[in-house]
Amino acid sequence: MRPLFTIKKTKGNGRGVFALTDIKKGRHVIRCDLTKLKTYSLEKLKKHPQRRSDHWDEAGRGKWVLDFSPASYVNHSCDPNCLTKYYTLKKKDIVARRDIKSGEEMTVDYSTGAIYGFNKKSHITAGAGIMKCRCNSKKCRKIITDDFFELPKGLQREYFKNLPPSIKRKFVKRPKR
Numbered sequence: 001m002r003p004l005f006t007i008k009k010t011k012g013n014g015r016g017v018f019a020l021t022d023i024k025k026g027r028h029v030i031r032c033d034l035t036k037l038k039t040y041s042l043e044k045l046k047k048h049p050q051r052r053s054d055h056w057d058e059a060g061r062g063k064w065v066l067d068f069s070p071a072s073y074v075n076h077s078c079d080p081n082c083l084t085k086y087y088t089l090k091k092k093d094i095v096a097r098r099d100i101k102s103g104e105e106m107t108v109d110y111s112t113g114a115i116y117g118f119n120k121k122s123h124i125t126a127g128a129g130i131m132k133c134r135c136n137s138k139k140c141r142k143i144i145t146d147d148f149f150e151l152p153k154g155l156q157r158e159y160f161k162n163l164p165p166s167i168k169r170k171f172v173k174r175p176k177r
C-alpha cells in the first residue's frame with residue numbers, strides 16, 4: 001500500500017509531516033504508541049543528551065518521553081487538519097479532522113494533551129511551558145498554552161471527546177465551565 005505521508009522540511013518550522021495522497025476526514029493516519037519508551041521527569045529530560053523540546057511528549061503526570069516516531073514530527077496549528085485521539089495517555093492515533101489534500105502539511109493542536117496544566121502547581125513544576133505560535137492560521141492564538149482549560153471553549157468541547165477515558169472521568173464537568 002502506498003504510504004499516506006512523508007516527513008520533510010517545512011518552510012521555517014523544522015521538519016513536518018505531509019500527506020502523500022488525499023485523506024478523508026475521520027481517517028486514522030498515524031498510530032502513536034509511547035508505552036515502550038523510557039519515561040523521564042522534566043528535570044531529567046532537560047539534561048538529556050538528545051533533548052529536543054519539539055520531541056517531548058507527556059506520558060503521565062510529571063512523566064515525559066523523548067519520541068522520534070513519525071507522530072513526533074507533526075507540527076502544531078491552532079486550526080489543525082488532524083486531531084489527536086487518545087486511547088490512553090500513551091496510546092493515541094492522529095486522525096484527519098477534515099479532508100486533507102495530497103501535499104498538505106498535517107498538523108495537530110499541541111494543547112490537546114495539556115491536561116496536567118490545569119493545576120497551577122503542576123503548571124510550574126510539570127508543564128513544559130508555554131510556546132510562541134507561528135502557525136499563521138487565521139485562528140492563531142499566538143501562544144500554545146500548556147493548560148487545556150485555557151483553550152477557547154469550542155475547542156475544549158471538540159478535543160475533550162478524544163481525551164483518554166481516565167482523564168475524561170476526572171474532568172467531565174470542566175469543558176462546560
Ligand SMILES: [Zn+2]
Nearest residue numbers: 078133135140
Ligand atoms: Zn497558532
